[in-house]
Amino acid sequence: MLLSPMSSNAESFDLREYSLKAVFLERFTRFIDWPEEQSPENNITPFVISIIGNPPFAKLLRDIYQTQKIQGRKVIIQEIHSGDKINNPHLLYISHVSNNELADIIEQTRHSPILTISDTDGFAEQGVMINFFMSRKQKIRFEINELAIKESELHISYKLLSVAKIVETE
Helix, strand or coil: CCCCCCCCCCCCHHHHHHHHHHHHHHHHCCCECCCCHHHHHHCHHHEEEECCCCCHHHHHHHHHHHCCCCCCEEEEEEEECCCCCCCCEEEEEEECCCCHHHHHHHHHHCCCCEEEEEECCCCCCCCCEEEEEEEECCCCEEEEEEHHHHHHEEEEEHHHHHHEEEEECC
């Protein structure tokens, strides 16, 4: 499946590209273990996805998760604005933020059971756990910052690591 190149502009939103990323988000949760109190297998509380910097993606996810679930749980999509406190979602999608804003976000989420995901070049090296990128053949791929995951309270399956590009950090 060929997709158009990812853009760093919020104005250009490729529905096909972000629909595929939405599928990836759900699939990633199948290979991540949260601490027991936040575990998605705990069907009592909803699975919370927060989005920073990409309102069209937040809207798409709301549309998808009106009827879909993640690991048997209702899904809540929250938009967070730059500078807001992050209230412990299960998954935090970071897009269209500056390096300074990213540093603040990483500081807030480090050592927490929050799976951070982005689609901005270089963000995995700066501490985001999973980052989407386009391959030379214009296919969506992802890279994983294994150290960032090790520093969190999350556990990642070797199966997910085996299909990702592993990013080395300083």
